[in-house]
Amino acid sequence: MTTYLVRRxxxxxPILFGVAIIIFSLFNLVGGDPTYQMLGKHATPAQIAELxxxxxxxxxxxxxxxxxxGQMVTFDFGRxxxxxxxxxxxxxxxxxxxxxxxxxxxxxxxxxxxxIAMLVAYFRGSxxxxxxxxxxxxxxxxxxxxYILFGQYVFAYLFGFFPISGxxxxxxxxxxYVALPALIWVTVSLGINVRVFRTFMLDEVGQxxxxxxxxxxxxxxxxxxxxxxxxxxIPVITYVVIQIPFLITGSFLLESFFGIPGLGSITIDAIHxxxxxxxxxxxxIETLLFIFGNLxxxxxxxxxxxxxxxx
Amino acid sequence: xxxxxxxxxxxxxxxxxxxxxxxxxxxxxxRDRLAVASLVVIALYxxxxxxxxxxxxxxxxxAEVGTAYAAPSLASLKTIFGTDIFGRSVLHKVIHGTRIAMxxxxxxxxxxxxxxxxxxALAGYFGGLVDEAIVWFYTTLSSIPSxxxxxxxxxxxxxxxxxxxxxxxxTGWIGLARLIRGEFIKHKHREYVIAAExxxxxHVKRIFRHILPNVSHIVIINFSLQFQTAIKSEVIxxxxxxxxxxxxxxGVMIDDSKLELARGVWWQLSAATLAMFxxxxxxxxxxxxxxxALDPKLKKG
Numbered sequence: 001m002t003t004y005l006v007r008r009x010x011x012x013x014p015i016l017f018g019v020a021i022i023i024f025s026l027f028n029l030v031g032g033d034p035t036y037q038m039l040g041k042h043a044t045p046a047q048i049a050e051l052x053x054x055x056x057x058x059x060x061x062x063x064x065x066x067x068x069x070g071q072m073v074t075f076d077f078g079r080x081x082x083x084x085x086x087x088x089x090x091x092x093x094x095x096x097x098x099x100x101x102x103x104x105x106x107x108x109x110x111x112x113x114x115x116i117a118m119l120v121a122y123f124r125g126s127x128x129x130x131x132x133x134x135x136x137x138x139x140x141x142x143x144x145x146x147y148i149l150f151g152q153y154v155f156a157y158l159f160g161f162f163p164i165s166g167x168x169x170x171x172x173x174x175x176x177y178v179a180l181p182a183l184i185w186v187t188v189s190l191g192i193n194v195r196v197f198r199t200f201m202l203d204e205v206g207q208x209x210x211x212x213x214x215x216x217x218x219x220x221x222x223x224x225x226x227x228x229x230x231x232x233x234i235p236v237i238t239y240v241v242i243q244i245p246f247l248i249t250g251s252f253l254l255e256s257f258f259g260i261p262g263l264g265s266i267t268i269d270a271i272h273x274x275x276x277x278x279x280x281x282x283x284x285i286e287t288l289l290f291i292f293g294n295l296x297x298x299x300x301x302x303x304x305x306x307x308x309x310x311x
Numbered sequence: 312x313x314x315x316x317x318x319x320x321x322x323x324x325x326x327x328x329x330x331x332x333x334x335x336x337x338x339x340x341x342r343d344r345l346a347v348a349s350l351v352v353i354a355l356y357x358x359x360x361x362x363x364x365x366x367x368x369x370x371x372x373x374a375e376v377g378t379a380y381a382a383p384s385l386a387s388l389k390t391i392f393g394t395d396i397f398g399r400s401v402l403h404k405v406i407h408g409t410r411i412a413m414x415x416x417x418x419x420x421x422x423x424x425x426x427x428x429x430x431x432a433l434a435g436y437f438g439g440l441v442d443e444a445i446v447w448f449y450t451t452l453s454s455i456p457s458x459x460x461x462x463x464x465x466x467x468x469x470x471x472x473x474x475x476x477x478x479x480x481x482t483g484w485i486g487l488a489r490l491i492r493g494e495f496i497k498h499k500h501r502e503y504v505i506a507a508e509x510x511x512x513x514h515v516k517r518i519f520r521h522i523l524p525n526v527s528h529i530v531i532i533n534f535s536l537q538f539q540t541a542i543k544s545e546v547i548x549x550x551x552x553x554x555x556x557x558x559x560x561x562g563v564m565i566d567d568s569k570l571e572l573a574r575g576v577w578w579q580l581s582a583a584t585l586a587m588f589x590x591x592x593x594x595x596x597x598x599x600x601x602x603x604a605l606d607p608k609l610k611k612g
Contacts, residue, residue, distance in 0.1 A: 014447055014451075015447070015450055015451050015454055018447060018448070018450075018451030018454075019451055019454050019455060021451075022451060022452065022455065023455065023463070026463045026464070026466075026467050027463065027466075027467070030467050137592065137595045137596060137599070138592060140591075140595065141539075141587075141588050141591040141592035141595055142584065142588050143543065143546055143561075143565065143584055143587055143588070144547075145546065145547070145550055145562075145565045145584075146565070146580065146584040146588075149565070149568070149569055149572060149580055150572075150580070152572075153572040153573070153577075157572070157573060246456075252458065253547070257569075267459075267462075268551070271462055271466075271551060271552075271553065272552065274466075276466075279459075279462060279463070279466060282459065283455065283456075283459040283460075283462070283463055286455070286456045286459050287454050287455045287456065287459070290454050290455075290456060291454050294454075
């Protein structure tokens with residue numbers, strides 16, 4: 001167990017290094033000088049030189065790479081160019097709003113998708129199954145932007161069920177504001193999740209142990225709930241856990257659209273303002289979270305399924 | 312054995328006449344009405360895109376055809392989806408959006424597929440250090456969330472459709488490379504490959520002449536999914552202002568329409584959404600049908 005985890009941990013080192021190289025090359029080598037984009041057309045040479053110094057761009061490329069590796073470790077990404085805030089502080093203040101939208105949406109969406117997938121697995125091959133599958137594909141084919149725009153127009157603007165946009169840091173009041181975006185989140189991701197969970201369930205239906213369970217006379221429902229569900233939980237858990245780190249970064253489109261000041265909004269604002277340091281910091285943090293999520297999933301997986309450790 | 316059973320057996324024997332994977336797949340697809348319908352939709356979109364590209368229809372897209380924000384009317388084809396803030400035909404914009412979307416799907420696939428196939432084949436075939444280097448490379452690349460990678464790419468290359476092609480192409484090959492690598496690992500020790508080696512086929516020949524045709528169905532299935540992912544990504548990128556500039560794309564139209572809804576102008580958003588919905592749906596259904604028809608593992612079931 002420990003050997004497996006240590007081996008897995010060591011394996012992330014070259015990945016982390018590779019990620020550092022790619023992000024650094026994109027932003028610091030290929031990307032050219034960001035100061036022109038940040039300062040606009042009418043910048044004086046003095047302004048450019050000052051900004052270059054501020055961003056550490058006047059140092060050698062090797063020193064810059066060293067600086068970047070340091071940032072990755074200390075999470076000190078300097079200051080935002082457009083708001084002049086410390087980026088680490090922006091990130092800390094962005095996490096709670098992101099989570100207040102992401103956690104309820106994620107829980108509801110996962111549970112709902114699991115319940116529908118179980119029903120579909122129980123009635124597999126029936127008309128109900130086919131309707132749900134077609135519905136999922138149709139739901140997946142609508143642009144997320146359309147859900148957001150029409151959702152806001154119909155439920156907030158026309159019917160007035162929800163505030164149109166905004167956010168309140170109050171622990172209770174915030175849920176008034178995140179309700180509609182969360183509802184849209186659930187709608188957007190339900191189609192794909194039901195399909196994935198359904199596949200996980202149906203992969204188990206054909207296994208030998210299911211035949212054994214039926215042969216000894218178990219009813220269809222106890223085969224489904226006692227045997228299939230337990231085994232299908234392994235891929236389900238993997239699929240769910242790997243998404244958890246991303247809840248922190250929230251949803252770019254939903255947050256920026258509904259004015260929720262989370263990490264998603266911060267990123268979108270940075271994109272609109274060509275805020276080079278913030279874009280780089282957010283890219284790095286998202287990547288680190290992804291690698292961490294993978295690690296977590298593998299660790300959990302090896303606890304649930306001992307066969308993994310032998311590989 | 313009664314007569315009926317004998318007849319079935321005979322029929323089965325008759326169907327053992329040589330049928331290639333592709334012919335067999337085509338027969339299965341033809342029976343699937345939904346798959347045929349989605350193929351027709353894809354063909355229609357392709358024709359529309361080509362006609363718009365060659366200037367046969369919807370030119371010029373930026374001409375005034377009526378008053379600003381005229382509601383959809385059946386009076387003329389140009390105003391069937393209404394007009395936008397400058398009185399331009401929404402229908403024409405949707406058609407040019409189709410041209411952009413189809414070109415993004417095609418060009419990014421043309422970039423991503425060769426990279427994915429080559430790297431996946433090399434990794435799976437040679438194994439060892441080559442494999443480790445390639446796997447390291449795509450694991451690293453896929454660790455960076457694709458939206459951030461796309462943002463970084465457009466940031467680096469400047470905004471515009473060219474950057475969209477490159478960004479989506481360079482990030483879109485990883486899934487295909489993974490699949491191709493897995494298939495090559497399975498195939499490289501099969502008898503036909505050993506037979507090819509024994510008659511003197513070198514590595515290049517074994518990879519591209521012998522193994523690749525046997526795994527090519529994966530490329531086709533992936534193409535269908537890649538295409539619609541690219542279309543969706545282009546819409547998001549253009550909506551964020553990082554994509555197509557100065558041309559009507561579905562993403563740009565959706566971005567424009569976000570302030571129109573409150574004024575009761577719903578047609579631009581609806582037209583762009585519907586146009587995108589049908590083609591993405593068609594690619595989704597077609598991709599699924601392709602997988603069912605081409606994946607030998609499913610045939611037994």
